[in-house]
Ligand SMILES: [Zn+2]
């Protein structure tokens with residue numbers, strides 16, 4: 001959290017103020033120098049680097065944004081495996097009636113241009129003139145996760161220091177960087193999320209945008225993702241003439257919710273992926289990513305209610321409950337239960353237990369065979385939580401019935417029953433003695 005003056009110090013100033021002349025602060029009270037908003041959009045384009053900036057320089061320069069009164073929060077939201085801080089920069093007053101636009105830069109360390117773009121974007125919002133920035137921050141909040149894989153950037157590798165592809169970890173959440181991205185997403189609660197990448201394509205000049213492809217995505221979220229996607233492609237085309245849709249064929253791997261754009265769309269955010277060809281000059285790649293990022297911001301600021309509404313449709317659907325499946329029921333004696341509960345809780349869901357012997361009309365998730373007797377202490381995963389679509393996804397993922405996940409643990413034999421009527425439960429995130 002950004003803190004200007006500690007509360008205890010304010011108290012100290014007030015009490016010593018009564019002492020009169022000769023108090024501790026005397027005549028040499030520090031003069032408060034107003035922050036100078038000294039940049040324009042031209043500075044963003046002029047300061048694009050010729051070569052990639054090192055991870056440590058990006059981190060040090062990002063800390064500087066703390067001086068800007070426009071930065072709502074500058075948070076070390078977590079640490080990489082090599083203990084580098086993962087920095088989240090937030091702008092705006094977080095009025096819930098305003099959508100938040102959220103950028104995540106370079107899950108893949110060997111696709112580095114978006115980190116320089118994200119840094120320059122955050123710098124622009126921290127330092128550019130009020131005439132340029134204030135009208136935008138009246139319409140949106142902005143959050144920038146400047147560099148999610150600093151270790152991969154240092155090593156020039158796709159994965160993190162464990163060699164894990166972070167963009168396949170969003171269901172399992174085994175890596176610290178994956179968990180942190182999840183925390184950041186929940187903290188920011190974005191209406192619009194952009195996951196910034198680059199890709200091979202030697203000799204090609206290209207910029208592509210992809211919308212989410214998981215069939216479990218809420219229709220309003222999907223529709224708004226397509227609208228935003230077309231808008232970004234148009235903006236790239238106007239300047240360069242080569243913006244296009246990345247049409248991943250609808251296979252199990254392109255629909256997989258372990259992938260950022262799919263995962264967070266199922267969580268309820270309008271979602272895009274950027275790809276620009278790494279064969280281009282570095283500065284041109286940074287310029288492309290920055291141009292596309294600004295196009296997203298412009299489009300959402302033009303029609304904020306539309307994007308806010310898409311996220312709300314997905315969230316409110318969960319709050320009203322799912323009238324098809326009321327809860328999942330699983331047993332502590334099932335060996336797969338511990339890991340399932342760990343995964344659900346790491347994704348932000350509450351779990352509980354059945355406090356009575358009351359019968360529940362239920363069917364097995366896979367065989368559809370009925371069962372109604374569940375003992376006191378059976379695990380209950382209530383569906384009436386925000387984001388029940390992703391909850392359903394996670395239950396499928398941890399089961400053997402996981403047809404559309406390429407990265408799911410296939411050997412798992414999760415037994416689960418779907419309650420077809422409301423079930424009594426008490427929330428207890430330590431059920432089955434999980435820590
Ligand atoms: Zn990538």
Ligand SMILES: [Zn+2]
Pocket residue numbers: 170182263267347390
């Ligand atoms: Zn999740």
